[in-house]
Amino acid sequence: GAVVSQHPSRVICKSGTSVKIECRSLDFQATTMFWYRQFPKQSLMLMATSNEGSKATYEQGVEKDKFLINHASLTLSTLTVTSAHPEDSSFYICSARDWGGWYRGNEQFFGPGTRLTVL
Amino acid sequence: KQEVTQIPAALSVPEGENLVLNCSFTDSAIYNLQWFRQDPGKGLTSLLLIQSSQREQTSGRLNASLDKSSGRSTLYIAASQPGDSATYLCAVNWTGGGNKLTFGTGTQLKVEL
Numbered sequence: 001g002a003v004v005s006q007h008p009s010r011v012i013c014k015s016g017t018s019v020k021i022e023c024r025s026l027d028f029q030a031t032t033m034f035w036y037r038q039f040p041k042q043s044l045m046l047m048a049t050s051n052e053g054s055k056a057t058y059e060q061g062v063e064k065d066k067f068l069i070n071h072a073s074l075t076l077s078t079l080t081v082t083s084a085h086p087e088d089s090s091f092y093i094c095s096a097r098d099w100g101g102w103y104r105g106n107e108q109f110f111g112p113g114t115r116l117t118v119l
Numbered sequence: 120k121q122e123v124t125q126i127p128a129a130l131s132v133p134e135g136e137n138l139v140l141n142c143s144f145t146d147s148a149i150y151n152l153q154w155f156r157q158d159p160g161k162g163l164t165s166l167l168l169i170q171s172s173q174r175e176q177t178s179g180r181l182n183a184s185l186d187k188s189s190g191r192s193t194l195y196i197a198a199s200q201p202g203d204s205a206t207y208l209c210a211v212n213w214t215g216g217g218n219k220l221t222f223g224t225g226t227q228l229k230v231e232l
Contacts, residue, residue, distance in 0.1 A: 006162075032218065043208060043222040044163075057217075093162055097218055107153065108212075108220060112162035 003027055004096050006111035013084055014119055021079045021114045023094030029074035030096035034108065035067075038091040050077040084118040091115055121146045123211050125223035132199055133231055140194040140226045142209035147187045150212040153220070154183050154194050157206045166194070166207075171214070199230045 003026040013019050023033055031052045036044040048069050049057045056069035066088075068080040077096075081088055095108040124143045132138050142152070151170045155163040167176045167183040169192065175184040182195040192209055206227045210220040 034219065036222075043224050044210075044220075046219055046221075049217060049219060091160075095163075095220075107151075107165065107168045108218070109165065110155070110163040115160070 002098065002107075002109045004094065004109045004111040006092075006094055006114050008114060009112060010115045010117075012117045012119065015085050016083055018080055018082045019084055019116060021081075021092055021094075021116075023077045023079070023096070023111050025075045025096040025098075025109070028096075028098045030077075030098065031074060032097045033071060033077040034095045034097075035069065035077075035079050036093045036095070038093060038113075044093060047079075081116065084116070086118045089116055089118045121211070121213055121216075121221055123209060123221050123223040125207075125209060125226050127226060128224065129227040129229075131229045131231060134199060134201060136199050136230075137195070137197050138199055138228075140196070140207050140209075140228070142192040142194070142223050144190050144192075144211050144221075146213060147190055148214040149187060150214045150216070150218075152183075152185055152192050152212070153210045154181075154192075155208045155210065157208060157225070159206075163208065196228075199228075201230050201232055204229050 005024045007022045033050040035047045038044045047062045050069045050071040052071045058064045071077040093113040095110045122145045153168045154166040169176050169185045180197040185192045206225045208225045209223045
């Protein structure tokens with residue numbers, strides 16, 4: 001149980017295009033999902049918190065108009081990188097918290113990540 | 120500022136050795152702490168979750184301890200194997216932090232034959 005998937009696993013796009021990444025909780029409902037970014041040889045940095053049915057909360061320094069987050073259902077959150085540039089190339093990872101998470105000690109379950117390369 | 124630090128950044132040990140990975144955090148007001156494993160180019164695999172009220176958690180050859188007063192957690196790996204080679208990350212869920220995780224810098228472990 002507690003499986004989180006991401007799609008696509010890898011994407012290469014041209015500068016200026018937009019890319020959508022999906023994060024799905026497969027066997028539980030997630031009222032809250034988190035989006036992280038990881039640059040090579042570095043740790044994960046939280047970008048935003050995605051809450052089902054409401055606007056995402058962005059961390060300081062993260063442009064909300066560039067990284068659009070939609071959490072339309074209890075099992076799906078999407079991250080759209082708009083007008084992507086080479087500096088947006090990174091590994092994007094999502095995590096999800098079970099809505100009944102306090103039973104599980106609020107453990108977060110992570111997706112396998114999406115490697116974005118912007119040419 | 121709430122920060123998480125892991126030392127050493129890299130560690131190389133011979134197969135069979137017992138080893139300890141360290142995680143330090145600057146604020147003792149934590150809700151829980153998780154240890155993860157990350158293989159190159161892959162996502163995170165959750166290893167152990169310790170609640171603030173717990174002192175340790177065990178899973179197989181892994182044992183994680185938590186000392187809030189000193190701001191430290193350790194991950195003990197017994198009888199290390201080459202398959203344990205990976206980057207190990209600790210992450211803190213701060214009290215009142217909305218369940219956001221702050222990750223440490225990671226320890227890259229290599230277990231050699």
